[in-house]
Amino acid sequence: MQNFTFINPTRIIFGKAVLAKLGPEAAKAGQKALLVYGRGSIKKNGVYDVLTGALEKEGITVTEHHGVKPNPVLSHVRSGIRKARENSCDLIVAAGGGSVIDEAKAIAAGVKYDGDVWDFFCGKAAIREALPIFTALTLPATGSEMNSGCVVTNEATAQKFSAQGPALFPRVSALDPETTMTLPRTQIANGAVDAIAHIIEGYFTTKDADAAVTDEIVHALARSVIDSTGRILKDRADYNARASMMWSATLALNGLATCGYGGMTFINHAIEHSLSALYDIAHGAGLALVIPAWFKHHLQTSGPARLEKFGAEVFGTSTAEEAIKAFEDFFRKTGAPVRLSEAAIPAEDIPRIAENAMGLIRLWGMKHEQPEIEKILGLAK
């Protein structure tokens, strides 16, 4: 078990009808909110009314910044920063899924920085401060509601890069599982795959496989995501399944699932970011393409031990090959694509995808070369 540091100061308020509690919480931080949201689903499911009502009740002025798209783009972040400055916003409220929260974080950091916000993503500057961030999560998937990272796509350069810093931990995140009841099936699928991806990256890439307690937590969260997703697909109105899924996805990337692992990388994410940057496919869908292929490569290069252990504990399988198939079956069951062709990505593009992925692989200091990435992508054909 390797040395580690764990810190996570985000306050979680979880359950039915909790969103209005963000009003008094936000009022402790400021009086002028930038309300960041997507393309209007929060107006249909009532989140918008509850949230703006709760903020206004506290005398908080709300400036709206909507239209955040999945795989949030740099140009929209920049316009959010301008809007926050013009309106002297002193806090940010994000209402939506991981894309909305990530864009809100980028804006929060960008407002407090004299240079270009992209500097944080390409490693030119570190995030030293940010506006206080409050979130109302409506899509369990990325874990952004309880971590200090964010991912933005620079659409001019086709780079999907990440930035992080302790200032980006949301002060308070409100998670109401009932807001997820109306999610379309593709978003249920993408969220499940994304959560699984976060749970497995450390487990399978660690050079130190003797962190028994973290292994147990990884198995526990994986079982919970898989079980609750199955229950949701059977009965969309199953509140307890929605709640278990929501809290599992948050815990999947709040730091808990990697304590004591060493030398781990986010290789599946690095490759996926290239797919999203080039084809604008959902992050979860991209991960469902990459993960089984990467597992096949992992089996060839690192042996069967971790796949056997994970498979036995989570899927009840006996061999590494069966464990990989069980992952594919789960992804297929949710409706996610597991081959490039199923996402209409031509195999001829593999060199171009790998070349794009290398940008992030180098930036993150990972030891992979382009031929290896091409080989992994070849296993997704």
Added chain:
Amino acid sequence: MQNFTFINPTRIIFGKAVLAKLGPEAAKAGQKALLVYGRGSIKKNGVYDVLTGALEKEGITVTEHHGVKPNPVLSHVRSGIRKARENSCDLIVAAGGGSVIDEAKAIAAGVKYDGDVWDFFCGKAAIREALPIFTALTLPATGSEMNSGCVVTNEATAQKFSAQGPALFPRVSALDPETTMTLPRTQIANGAVDAIAHIIEGYFTTKDADAAVTDEIVHALARSVIDSTGRILKDRADYNARASMMWSATLALNGLATCGYGGMTFINHAIEHSLSALYDIAHGAGLALVIPAWFKHHLQTSGPARLEKFGAEVFGTSTAEEAIKAFEDFFRKTGAPVRLSEAAIPAEDIPRIAENAMGLIRLWGMKHEQPEIEKILGLAK
């Protein structure tokens, strides 16, 4: 799954040779430390030298307050408060196990309060502020290093009561598993039982048994404590087992193991506090006496469902009775007593023990009467 709030701002620094990092961390909070410790084991295992060296390197003046005993007592807390005031201490450093950290927390709150510190324990006052607390944990057991509670015994009234408040979260806790290598076997046993006790209280007393993700986490932590304790008893020098045990015990009572449970109580703890208050036995030993007896009572009053589920997931047992026996076997294997007679507590004392327990049961607002507590204790004969 019930609504819940989760917040835990303590920074954990975990691993080999991490204790010296408390120096710079403490220096951010103040310049005059009260160093709280027990009866000298930290002078034998090197913790004292590392810690005082690290504090002095930062120019921090150290006032010592040692002699904390297991089941820390109010009189010693009061003398610590006087010492901290006399020396104008602006931070507290606790080096030891849960008793030391609990006493340090009580002192930290007491220094900032004009009344008597016992007011916090008997419900007369709420903790509004406290000196910043830093801990170097040497005994995995109570979880105090990452939560906001503390337990102190008023030796004049034989009351072992608890107090809590957000101000009691340690700012930083340093956990070096190597400091646990020299623990005597009884402390290994007591720590394992205490951690298990924290893991199970919510799971078995919740009125809402559909918080699937928290059930999974409870199973995961229980398996980890049981497995790592077995490894430690086989090989005292097994670092990875020590590390897994240490992090598991911290996670057992940091809030994670009860998210979404409803109507839960700390009944086993309430009964045990009476045993410690009256006989000054170790908290872990007292819990090993109470838990199997309470399980037998739980089985009679609430049915077998939770015991069957827990037993199947953690021990591989089939029935509730087998699960209870597996708990007893585990406690026995560690060397903990599982019957009153094994701890030299006379069965004739049961009414007196139950009467004492009722003080805490009423204070905590639990719905139990003395005959029920006597019946539970009778099952421990």
